[in-house]
Amino acid sequence: MSLKRSALALALGxxxxxxxxxxxxAVHAAARRREAVEVPAPPEWPAVTVLVPAYLEEGVIAAKVDNVRKNGYQGELEVLVVADGDPGTAAVAESVGARVLLLPERRGKSQALNAGVAAAAHDVVVISDANSELEYDAIGYLVSALLTPGTGAVAGEKLEGEGGELAYWRFESWVKRNEARLGTTLxxxxxxxxxxxxxxxxxxADISNDDFWIALDLMERGWAVAYEPRALMREPSIGAFELSWERKTRVLGGGLWVMWxxxxxxxxxxxxVSAELWGHKLWRSTAGPLSHLALLGVAASSAHRSRTARVFLAGHAVAAGALLAQEKGRTVPLPGRVAAQVLYLQLVAFGGMRRCLRGDRVLRWDKPAR
Structure with missing residues (x-):
């Protein structure tokens, strides 16, 4: 590689x-200077509404209500299911004793949350998806952290997937923990x-990424968003590649719209907040993947005379092979699964950018009945 080409490759990398x-x-280095503080349990537990927005969740909503009630929360607890234009889910939730708000037509998750928070009987609201399973005392950990003065919301921790996907969620957990030690997390x-x-x-009404919007809106108004890694929930993997691609590109495209x-x-x-937005979200979703693509172009044009370029391209070939093998149901060693996940997320970024530029903001997306 020439000196100029090497400098370009270094800058793109x-x-x-x-x-x-x-x-x-950088966030980890800054967070190390701050002492981690474990939030104690409150002397008196406040009353809580657990809000479950639900659409086509007839097969899982009864188990969800039972899971919430058995979570061990020591204060008064209301389970409020907002059935988003879905009488079947509403009927099952009501039959197991949940309070039910049936919306006359499907409005999408963001608007179901608006209706649910407005109807909640209590000032502390825990939001949880119908298909997620809360680990014991997750509600208590969230509530304890929320009672810290100046905290407007608390993020729980999701455990999802395996191999490369699970490694990615653990990496995200580490980043959120460091951000929260600095004052707030996205x-x-x-x-x-x-x-x-x-x-x-x-x-x-034009927002599909409800969680990202909530975090930014709170921080814009001076509230902090805390992170409580002990508040765990498990969510099954979405499964098929097509469903995963649809959800992830929709989420990324919707996130870019929120940032706009x-x-x-x-x-x-x-x-x-600006530093977290640029580093955690915007650069990772746009400039980073575009630089990665340009770096592949530089490597391809230099492969005939650069061993480093050939190794770089070979690594991508291995990642692509591992990704295809996983989609065909084959077992892939952990390093291959991690490489495949990294490549997949870069591809998702391009899919999300395309959806955002096209104005493809799906507020009521197709989803399988559960």
Missing amino acids: ASAAVGHVVYPL GLDGGLCAVRREAWVPIP RKRRLLHPRAGL
Whole structure:
């Protein structure tokens, strides 16, 4: 490689690594200077509404209500199921004793959450998906963290997938833990989180990424978003490649739209929130993958005379092979699964960018009945 080409490759490699290497290490280095504080249990447990938005969840909603009731929460507990234009789910939830709010027509998850928070009987609201299983005392851990002054929401921790996917979620957990030690995190997950009703502002009708919007909206108004890794929930993998691709590209494309709507927070004046947005979300979703693609182009044009370029391309070939093998149901060693997951997420980024540029914001997406 010529000196100029080597410098270009180095610059592109650094750009590609910002979201998944440079930013996480920088946040970790900063967080090490802050002492981790474990939140104690409150002297008196507040009353809580567990809000479960549900659509086509007739087969799992009874188990969900039972899981919430057996979670060990020591205070008063209301289970509120918002059936999003789904009488079947509403009937089953009501038959097992949940309070049910049946919306007359399907409005999408964001608007179901708006209706549920408005109807909640209590000021502390825990949001949880119908197909997720809460680990024991997850509600208590969330509530304890939420009672910290200035905290508007608390993110729980999702355990999903295996191999490369599970490794990625553990990496995300580490990043969120470090962000939270600095003051706030973007990593709110709609599968399990807690919010204060006093801090809630209705989600706009054009927003599909409810959790990301909630986090940014709270931080824009001065609230912190905490992270409680002990509040665990398990969610089964979505399964088929087509379903996973649809969900992940929809989420990423919707996230880019949220950042455009909240673009004021990208300005350096927003401080920590701006740094987290650029490092954790925007660069990782746009400039990083584009730099990665350009780096592949440089490697391909240099492969005939550079061993490093050939090794780089061979690594991508292995990752692509591992990804195809996994989709065909074959067993792949852990390093191959991790490489496949990295490649898959880069591809998802391009799919998400395309959907965002096309204005493809699906508010009521197709989903299989459970």
